[in-house]
Amino acid sequence: MKFWYTARKKYSIHFVLVFLFIFCTFANPNFLSVNNMTNISTQLAVTTILAFGATMLIISGMLDLSAGSVLALSGVFAVSVYKSTGSMILAILAGILTGVVCNVINAVMISTFKTPPFIATLAMMAVARGVALYFTQGQNILQLGDFVKIGQGTLGIIPIPVIFLIAFGILTWYLLNHTRFGRSLYAVGGNEEAAVASGINVHKIKYTAFIINGIFVGIAGVLFMARVNAGLPNGAINYEFTALTASIVGGTSFSGGIGTAGGTLVGAFIVGFLDNIMNLNGVNSYLQQIIRGGIIALAVIYDIRTKGRRTKQILGNSEKKNEQKQTN
């Protein structure tokens, strides 16, 4: 009984995923096929990698609205570097570099000049998209040759983007749980002033978080362009919101200090399963939007109600709890 109670609190969002999975399995016979599962994972790879970056930023009390645009810019640069040099390594480096440069600018705006993250990254969203369009003159870059392998190829039966997804998930988990950076990230987001007073270099943490986000976005850009087999300056519009959605559904708190790599993965898959089952069952486009929005709201309400009840207890009845403890 007690086990279930605590499990339900801690893993509430995981239960949502399991429930959704079972529901989907019954709702469409094709859902549970190997092909469909690989499809979903591949489809999710790019946005989930963005979501891992977003999670780290939200944990530290920031956010990145420029992710989609910077992704497109990184991808377009990577594609053109590949086309002129033929080197995949250089192309990936170009993508990463672009992502990092844009995010360092974000960090300068936010950490050094104290611009609100919302505004700073909104500006970057426009600038990066503008540069991507300017650079390509609004035209798609075609004939990518072997560049597409990184987005469409497989290693054994596992699509390469899924390998990236797993790798970045593990990396995020590792950073959050096994490094001083990760621990500091939680502290900065949980209470920045207390973090400063504890001797944490908050500037360094924020810059690092953005640089890591930049690497994630850069790689996501390469994967995205390879998957669509084109350099799309207009690609990945609104991906930042898909990423934010995955992160928030996965239990990351917008007030900072809370969030996990696993939760984000779960959040991404909740959104992914949902989209997938609606397409498999041919739900009308407009209806899909309504249902997607509604289910996201429900998932978060459920999460807040199960977890939030505990928070309320924490803040409201601490005295009472304490007494109980002492009498025990």
Place this chain on the structure above:
Amino acid sequence: MDASIKLRVSNIEKSFPGVKALNKIDFSVKKGTVHVLCGENGAGKSTLMKIINGVYQPDSGQILIDEKPVKINNPMQARKLGISMIFQELNFVKELSVEENLFLGRLPVKKIGGSVDWKKVRRETEALLAAEQLPYSPTTQLKDLSVSDIQMLEIIKAVSNKSDIIIMDEPTSAITLKEVERLFAKIKELKARGVSIIYISHKMDEIFRIADDITIFRDGTVVDSRPKDQLDMETLINLMVGRKLTNTYPKETVAIGDDLLVVDAYNQPGVFHDVSFHVKQGEIVGFAGLMGAGRTEVMRALVGLDPLLSGRMSIKGKETSINNVRDSIEQGMVMLSEDRRRYGIIPVRSVMENTTLSSLHKVFNRFRRHKKEERRLVSDAFQHMKVKSPSLDTVIASLSGGNQQKVLLAKSMLRDPDVLILDEPTRGIDVGAKFEIYKLVTDMAKEGKGIIMVSSELPELIGMCDRIYVMAKGTIMGELTKERFSQELIMKYATGTIANDRGNTD
């Protein structure tokens, strides 16, 4: 005497969880007089004023205006009954204009259409400003005014409200001498009009200048209430602090060693100036003073939380400079802030994470976290500190204040600092936990650490410290060695009645 009783409170009682804030309070204010309330921080003055202003509801007792019982449920109702309060920390919206501020919450509305009658607002504001000979226009934004101007505005607001009881909570804590004169002139004028004023202050000179009657609070009770003429400063201070030390403190004699920390001529213009002091090994050094004396500010500058303009310091005989908290921690100096919620805890994270936050190098090596090592470190510290937490993964916000404070102490101890600065270490903590914290502080002194204890509770300082510095008006007014410890003497320094026996200030 024609002075009739304007306001009377009788038998007011009020408890907060764990604390009896007010115990059977009786006192009365006559019409057209200034009634001063004094007492130490936390004696219950502000709580009583908040009850009169309708912010809090008393648990029992009565409030009578013009000898008629009234019920005051909120500040709006208080205003309707003619009570206005001017707060210690002026809270206003700085983007608002003078006229908006004056009429906030009672904007006149046109009869037709129901929109705000701005013309009327402008007209009345101009009339009020002219009457008070204030030079600014109704559209000036509050952020462009000085604190004193805003205070004056608050008073005008109270007057224009036709208030006949005005409560002023330490109104001179943020204004200059010249502005104080202006305020006092205004108070005199109000008195002449028959307004009753309740005036809360710590400053002896002020109290004796403007009071008609004085009521003294201590530990939530009224100790005495007399006309000014029947009191002198000496008696007043005695009455304010005059309890015997009922608590015992687990103070032990410790061998005092060499200077650990020497601070010389610290300055931060407008905040504190010419602050010099030293702390020796095994010594517990107290910093006494009233609110706003600059104690916390000095400590914050010391550990690099606030920038410093000039001054020198040395730790363990080595001259050094500290630019940020990291420097401070690395040099072996750690501070526990007075504001636990703001500068202490990361509320949403676990007690374990909170404990190791300043010592991450002990928990993480180059590649990974030593999970077991971290748990061991923290549970050892908790055992030593007697922290009561259901588990190491419990979110810190769910602990009681005392346990949170002990977690933060554990966090400081994990760094094994040479100098530990405790700013109000027992604020908001119940008696049992207080004692344990005193015990821990004593243990640390025994280990040869230098401890700075900033506190507003004089008995605590007297009971725990080896030496006490008293601060007032941003500088050190006096240094007391153990044999000279007395609450009366400390209060004299702190209120500025005597000063400068160290001769290092002007």
Place this chain on the structure above:
Amino acid sequence: MKKLVYGALSLLLLSGMMTGCGSNNKASSDANAANGDSGAKKYKVAYVARAQSDSFAAWLANAVKEEAKKYPNMKLDVFDGQANDDKENSVIENAITNKYDLVIVQPNNGEAQRPYVEKLIKAGIFAITTNARISGIEGASSVDAQPYEQAAVNARAALEQIPQNAKVVVLDGPSGNFHAEERRKSWQTEFFDKRPDVKIVGEQIANWNKDEAMKYMEDWVQSNDNIDAVISMNDNMAAGALEVVKGNPKYQNMLAYGVDGTAEAVLLIKDGKMTSTTLQNAFELAEKLLDASNKLLTGESKQIDTDIGNPLINKDNVDEYIELLKKAGAIQ
């Protein structure tokens, strides 16, 4: 110190970006100065693009810019409506304020721009609407491709090509977009109404985007044993669908229709993967736009309404268009 370094670094980067972006403006202002010096009578022509970020709109804007160089009596400025009615309308209003002699409007949404084009006429400025035309404005000219016709040529061909009882999927453009809806309407009347045997097994709005189309197609491939044809309202989405079934023998004979004649589509037709598309020829549009402008400005005509052709590109004539796109630099 560190802060300063970070700050300087970022400023450097930003200024690099700024100058990169700014070079265009500089060029045009230089041109301005040169024109002023020559002293000859030059007509000021404004081209208001729907959105520079839309790949066809960008192509058309570039084509118009190129074409304008052939007319020494005109000075052309290009403006961006940023895919936003409000922005585009205010750009048109600015053109009135700046006393342009002629304004070419590529509407974001015809009805939203109609009153502003009427304002142009009222202000005595020549107006041409294009891609899509806003019809029925007294005194305004128009040059257009007909979106209905563009889709219809494909639909009519599909009548013959799509097998009996076929299962098809449909990829739509953004809802509310004029071209998207005209093209879809055309497929309905020209094809689906005449072929009740054909079953639509999936239809989604993929917003002209290749990546969105890919996602839908992947899911459709899962939920259907077979798909006989992809009917897409533009080439981008058709290319996305084909990307999904690339190399899958089961879909080797799947038909795929688009519209626009993009480089990618033409290459796919050449490879035998895509069935057909209609060329919406930006060069031809630009040519006719400038020709019409010239005629209006020199007083040769008062109002011109003309259309470009809607050539169907399929494997029989694809080489011809590859040549055309190579000339345009769209294919290397």
